[in-house]
Amino acid sequence: MEITTKEYSVKYDTETASVYCQGTLRLNGQEYGPIMQLLNQVAALEPPLITLNLRGLRALNSSGISMLGRFVFAMNEKKTIQLLMQGSHEIAWQEKWAKNFQLLMPSLQVEWE
Protein backbone atom coordinates (compact mmCIF):
# COMPACT_ATOMS: atom_id res chain seq x y z
CA MET A 1 0.00 0.00 0.00
CA GLU A 2 1.58 3.22 -1.14
CA ILE A 3 0.68 6.67 -2.47
CA THR A 4 3.53 8.67 -3.94
CA THR A 5 3.42 12.08 -5.62
CA LYS A 6 6.02 14.81 -6.23
CA GLU A 7 5.10 16.47 -2.95
CA TYR A 8 4.41 13.65 -0.53
CA SER A 9 4.33 9.94 0.01
CA VAL A 10 2.36 7.68 2.33
CA LYS A 11 3.65 4.11 2.56
CA TYR A 12 2.69 1.12 4.63
CA ASP A 13 5.38 -1.34 5.65
CA THR A 14 3.68 -4.63 6.45
CA GLU A 15 6.59 -6.14 8.37
CA THR A 16 6.73 -3.38 10.94
CA ALA A 17 3.06 -2.33 10.66
CA SER A 18 4.28 1.22 10.09
CA VAL A 19 2.78 4.01 8.00
CA TYR A 20 5.41 6.47 6.80
CA CYS A 21 4.17 9.96 5.87
CA GLN A 22 6.73 12.16 4.16
CA GLY A 23 6.93 15.51 2.40
CA THR A 24 4.34 18.28 2.40
CA LEU A 25 0.66 17.48 2.87
CA ARG A 26 -1.44 20.52 2.06
CA LEU A 27 -4.23 18.95 0.07
CA ASN A 28 -7.71 20.29 -0.49
CA GLY A 29 -10.09 18.47 1.95
CA GLN A 30 -11.51 15.73 -0.27
CA GLU A 31 -8.11 14.95 -1.80
CA TYR A 32 -7.28 13.25 1.50
CA GLY A 33 -9.74 10.49 0.62
CA PRO A 34 -7.17 8.03 -0.80
CA ILE A 35 -4.86 8.52 2.22
CA MET A 36 -7.74 7.96 4.63
CA GLN A 37 -8.64 4.86 2.63
CA LEU A 38 -5.08 3.57 2.95
CA LEU A 39 -5.17 4.13 6.72
CA ASN A 40 -8.50 2.32 6.96
CA GLN A 41 -7.11 -0.61 4.96
CA VAL A 42 -4.20 -0.80 7.40
CA ALA A 43 -6.62 -0.80 10.33
CA ALA A 44 -8.67 -3.55 8.64
CA LEU A 45 -5.60 -5.81 8.83
CA GLU A 46 -6.02 -5.60 12.63
CA PRO A 47 -2.38 -5.33 13.65
CA PRO A 48 -2.20 -4.97 17.45
CA LEU A 49 0.02 -1.89 17.03
CA ILE A 50 0.18 0.62 14.16
CA THR A 51 3.15 2.98 14.02
CA LEU A 52 2.52 6.36 12.40
CA ASN A 53 5.93 7.65 11.38
CA LEU A 54 5.59 11.38 10.70
CA ARG A 55 9.29 12.24 11.01
CA GLY A 56 9.61 13.16 7.34
CA LEU A 57 6.39 15.15 7.23
CA ARG A 58 7.52 18.76 6.94
CA ALA A 59 4.12 20.44 6.65
CA LEU A 60 0.52 19.45 7.29
CA ASN A 61 -2.48 21.70 6.79
CA SER A 62 -5.56 21.70 9.00
CA SER A 63 -7.41 19.37 6.60
CA GLY A 64 -4.54 16.91 7.05
CA ILE A 65 -4.63 17.36 10.84
CA SER A 66 -8.36 16.69 10.65
CA MET A 67 -7.84 13.50 8.59
CA LEU A 68 -5.17 12.12 10.93
CA GLY A 69 -7.25 13.23 13.92
CA ARG A 70 -10.25 11.29 12.62
CA PHE A 71 -8.09 8.19 12.23
CA VAL A 72 -6.62 8.52 15.73
CA PHE A 73 -10.11 9.04 17.16
CA ALA A 74 -11.47 6.03 15.25
CA MET A 75 -8.64 3.84 16.63
CA ASN A 76 -9.42 5.08 20.13
CA GLU A 77 -13.03 4.00 19.69
CA LYS A 78 -12.04 0.68 18.14
CA LYS A 79 -9.94 -0.19 21.21
CA THR A 80 -8.26 -3.25 19.62
CA ILE A 81 -5.40 -1.35 17.95
CA GLN A 82 -2.77 0.63 19.80
CA LEU A 83 -1.16 3.60 18.03
CA LEU A 84 2.44 4.77 18.23
CA MET A 85 3.32 8.13 16.70
CA GLN A 86 6.94 8.72 15.80
CA GLY A 87 7.79 12.41 15.55
CA SER A 88 10.78 14.63 15.10
CA HIS A 89 11.89 17.59 17.21
CA GLU A 90 13.44 18.89 13.97
CA ILE A 91 9.97 19.84 12.79
CA ALA A 92 8.79 22.43 15.24
CA TRP A 93 5.06 21.78 15.31
CA GLN A 94 5.01 18.02 15.51
CA GLU A 95 4.99 18.31 19.29
CA LYS A 96 1.74 20.27 19.03
CA TRP A 97 0.19 17.66 16.73
CA ALA A 98 1.13 14.91 19.18
CA LYS A 99 -0.40 16.80 22.09
CA ASN A 100 -3.61 17.34 20.14
CA PHE A 101 -3.78 13.72 19.00
CA GLN A 102 -3.42 12.61 22.61
CA LEU A 103 -6.62 14.51 23.36
CA LEU A 104 -8.32 12.16 20.90
CA MET A 105 -6.54 9.02 22.11
CA PRO A 106 -5.18 9.35 25.65
CA SER A 107 -3.30 6.04 25.28
CA LEU A 108 -1.43 7.25 22.16
CA GLN A 109 2.27 6.54 22.55
CA VAL A 110 4.78 9.00 21.14
CA GLU A 111 8.45 8.50 20.32
CA TRP A 112 10.75 11.42 19.50
CA GLU A 113 14.06 11.72 17.76
Place this chain on the structure above:
Amino acid sequence: MIQVFGEFKKESVKSREFLMLGFSPGSAPLQQRWRNNGLSADFLADYLTTFFPTDDYEPGTREAKLKGAVSYIANELLENAMKFNYDTCDYQITLKFKLYSDHLVLRVTNHIQKKIMSRFQRFIHELLNSEPRELYIRQIKRSKEDESISGLGLLTMINDYDAKLGWQFETVEPNPEVIVVTTMAQLPI
Protein backbone atom coordinates in the same frame (compact mmCIF):
# COMPACT_ATOMS: atom_id res chain seq x y z
CA MET B 1 -22.96 47.63 7.63
CA ILE B 2 -19.69 46.73 9.35
CA GLN B 3 -19.38 44.00 11.99
CA VAL B 4 -16.22 43.26 13.94
CA PHE B 5 -15.34 40.16 16.01
CA GLY B 6 -12.35 39.13 18.10
CA GLU B 7 -9.18 41.20 18.22
CA PHE B 8 -9.57 43.11 15.01
CA LYS B 9 -7.63 46.32 14.57
CA LYS B 10 -7.59 48.85 11.78
CA GLU B 11 -4.37 48.89 9.82
CA SER B 12 -1.69 51.01 11.38
CA VAL B 13 0.58 52.93 9.04
CA LYS B 14 3.50 52.53 11.41
CA SER B 15 4.66 49.17 10.12
CA ARG B 16 8.32 48.71 9.29
CA GLU B 17 7.78 46.60 6.22
CA PHE B 18 4.87 45.16 4.32
CA LEU B 19 4.16 42.84 1.46
CA MET B 20 0.88 42.26 -0.33
CA LEU B 21 -0.07 39.43 -2.66
CA GLY B 22 -3.17 39.47 -4.86
CA PHE B 23 -5.03 36.54 -6.37
CA SER B 24 -7.72 36.44 -9.06
CA PRO B 25 -10.05 33.59 -8.11
CA GLY B 26 -11.81 33.59 -11.47
CA SER B 27 -8.60 32.99 -13.39
CA ALA B 28 -8.58 29.20 -13.08
CA PRO B 29 -10.46 26.42 -11.27
CA LEU B 30 -9.75 26.15 -7.55
CA GLN B 31 -8.01 22.82 -7.93
CA GLN B 32 -5.45 24.31 -10.31
CA ARG B 33 -4.80 27.26 -8.00
CA TRP B 34 -4.66 25.22 -4.78
CA ARG B 35 -0.89 24.64 -4.78
CA ASN B 36 -0.40 28.39 -5.02
CA ASN B 37 -1.62 28.75 -1.40
CA GLY B 38 1.31 26.81 0.02
CA LEU B 39 3.82 28.40 -2.35
CA SER B 40 2.65 31.90 -1.37
CA ALA B 41 2.69 31.05 2.33
CA ASP B 42 6.21 29.64 2.13
CA PHE B 43 7.35 32.66 0.13
CA LEU B 44 5.99 34.97 2.82
CA ALA B 45 7.70 32.96 5.54
CA ASP B 46 11.01 33.12 3.63
CA TYR B 47 10.56 36.85 3.07
CA LEU B 48 10.14 37.30 6.83
CA THR B 49 13.56 35.78 7.47
CA THR B 50 15.25 38.73 5.74
CA PHE B 51 14.22 40.89 8.71
CA PHE B 52 15.80 38.57 11.25
CA PRO B 53 19.40 38.52 10.12
CA THR B 54 20.54 35.35 11.76
CA ASP B 55 22.21 32.25 10.42
CA ASP B 56 20.50 30.31 13.14
CA TYR B 57 17.41 28.82 11.55
CA GLU B 58 18.12 25.57 13.34
CA PRO B 59 15.03 23.70 14.53
CA GLY B 60 13.79 24.88 17.89
CA THR B 61 15.04 28.45 17.63
CA ARG B 62 12.64 31.36 17.98
CA GLU B 63 13.25 32.34 14.35
CA ALA B 64 12.56 28.85 13.03
CA LYS B 65 9.33 28.65 15.05
CA LEU B 66 8.20 32.05 13.77
CA LYS B 67 8.93 31.06 10.19
CA GLY B 68 6.93 27.84 10.67
CA ALA B 69 4.06 29.77 12.24
CA VAL B 70 3.86 32.29 9.38
CA SER B 71 3.96 29.54 6.78
CA TYR B 72 1.18 27.58 8.52
CA ILE B 73 -1.07 30.57 9.27
CA ALA B 74 -0.69 32.23 5.86
CA ASN B 75 -1.51 28.91 4.17
CA GLU B 76 -4.59 28.33 6.34
CA LEU B 77 -5.87 31.89 5.81
CA LEU B 78 -5.43 31.56 2.05
CA GLU B 79 -7.02 28.10 1.90
CA ASN B 80 -10.09 29.39 3.76
CA ALA B 81 -10.33 32.48 1.55
CA MET B 82 -10.07 30.40 -1.63
CA LYS B 83 -12.54 27.77 -0.40
CA PHE B 84 -15.29 30.13 0.69
CA ASN B 85 -14.78 32.98 -1.77
CA TYR B 86 -17.68 34.17 -3.91
CA ASP B 87 -15.94 33.36 -7.18
CA THR B 88 -18.55 34.75 -9.52
CA CYS B 89 -17.57 38.31 -8.63
CA ASP B 90 -14.36 39.80 -9.99
CA TYR B 91 -12.88 40.96 -6.69
CA GLN B 92 -9.37 39.89 -5.84
CA ILE B 93 -8.32 37.94 -2.77
CA THR B 94 -5.47 39.72 -1.01
CA LEU B 95 -2.96 38.57 1.56
CA LYS B 96 -1.09 41.31 3.35
CA PHE B 97 1.85 40.89 5.68
CA LYS B 98 2.94 43.74 7.95
CA LEU B 99 5.87 43.76 10.29
CA TYR B 100 5.87 45.94 13.41
CA SER B 101 8.49 46.38 16.12
CA ASP B 102 7.04 43.70 18.42
CA HIS B 103 4.52 41.78 16.35
CA LEU B 104 3.50 40.89 12.83
CA VAL B 105 0.10 40.87 11.19
CA LEU B 106 -1.36 38.75 8.41
CA ARG B 107 -4.60 39.90 6.81
CA VAL B 108 -6.56 38.04 4.20
CA THR B 109 -9.47 39.72 2.46
CA ASN B 110 -12.03 38.00 0.28
CA HIS B 111 -15.69 38.23 -0.72
CA ILE B 112 -18.44 35.90 0.42
CA GLN B 113 -22.17 35.41 0.13
CA LYS B 114 -24.56 35.97 3.02
CA LYS B 115 -25.20 32.28 3.75
CA ILE B 116 -21.44 31.71 4.12
CA MET B 117 -21.19 34.74 6.41
CA SER B 118 -23.91 33.42 8.72
CA ARG B 119 -22.17 30.04 9.04
CA PHE B 120 -18.78 31.69 9.52
CA GLN B 121 -20.06 34.03 12.24
CA ARG B 122 -21.68 31.15 14.10
CA PHE B 123 -18.32 29.38 14.15
CA ILE B 124 -16.46 32.55 15.23
CA HIS B 125 -18.88 32.85 18.14
CA GLU B 126 -18.21 29.23 19.11
CA LEU B 127 -14.45 29.72 18.71
CA LEU B 128 -14.39 32.78 20.96
CA ASN B 129 -16.59 31.21 23.63
CA SER B 130 -15.34 27.63 23.92
CA GLU B 131 -12.64 25.85 25.83
CA PRO B 132 -10.04 25.26 23.08
CA ARG B 133 -9.32 21.59 23.84
CA GLU B 134 -13.01 20.71 23.99
CA LEU B 135 -13.63 22.54 20.72
CA TYR B 136 -10.73 20.66 19.10
CA ILE B 137 -12.27 17.29 19.97
CA ARG B 138 -15.72 18.52 18.89
CA GLN B 139 -14.44 19.70 15.50
CA ILE B 140 -12.65 16.40 14.80
CA LYS B 141 -15.85 14.50 15.63
CA ARG B 142 -17.90 16.84 13.45
CA SER B 143 -15.53 16.50 10.52
CA LYS B 144 -16.19 12.74 10.67
CA GLU B 145 -19.75 13.44 9.59
CA ASP B 146 -19.04 16.35 7.24
CA GLU B 147 -15.52 16.69 5.87
CA SER B 148 -16.24 20.12 4.43
CA ILE B 149 -16.67 21.64 7.88
CA SER B 150 -13.85 24.08 8.43
CA GLY B 151 -12.67 25.78 11.58
CA LEU B 152 -9.80 23.57 12.64
CA GLY B 153 -7.36 25.91 10.88
CA LEU B 154 -8.49 28.92 12.91
CA LEU B 155 -8.58 26.88 16.11
CA THR B 156 -5.03 25.57 15.63
CA MET B 157 -3.75 29.09 14.89
CA ILE B 158 -4.92 30.09 18.38
CA ASN B 159 -4.06 26.84 20.20
CA ASP B 160 -0.75 25.94 18.61
CA TYR B 161 0.66 29.24 17.39
CA ASP B 162 -0.64 31.73 19.99
CA ALA B 163 -2.17 33.87 17.26
CA LYS B 164 -4.72 36.55 18.11
CA LEU B 165 -7.53 36.52 15.58
CA GLY B 166 -10.03 39.14 14.51
CA TRP B 167 -12.58 39.56 11.72
CA GLN B 168 -14.34 42.37 9.94
CA PHE B 169 -17.42 41.88 7.75
CA GLU B 170 -18.65 44.68 5.51
CA THR B 171 -21.55 44.50 3.07
CA VAL B 172 -20.44 45.94 -0.24
CA GLU B 173 -23.29 44.93 -2.54
CA PRO B 174 -26.94 44.70 -1.51
CA ASN B 175 -28.57 42.42 -4.07
CA PRO B 176 -27.48 39.69 -4.01
CA GLU B 177 -25.72 40.52 -0.78
CA VAL B 178 -21.94 40.38 -1.10
CA ILE B 179 -19.76 40.81 1.95
CA VAL B 180 -16.08 41.59 2.11
CA VAL B 181 -14.47 39.72 5.00
CA THR B 182 -11.04 40.40 6.43
CA THR B 183 -9.45 37.86 8.75
CA MET B 184 -6.56 39.21 10.75
CA ALA B 185 -3.95 37.15 12.62
CA GLN B 186 -1.44 38.80 14.96
CA LEU B 187 1.69 37.07 16.18
CA PRO B 188 4.18 38.33 18.74
CA ILE B 189 7.80 38.38 17.54
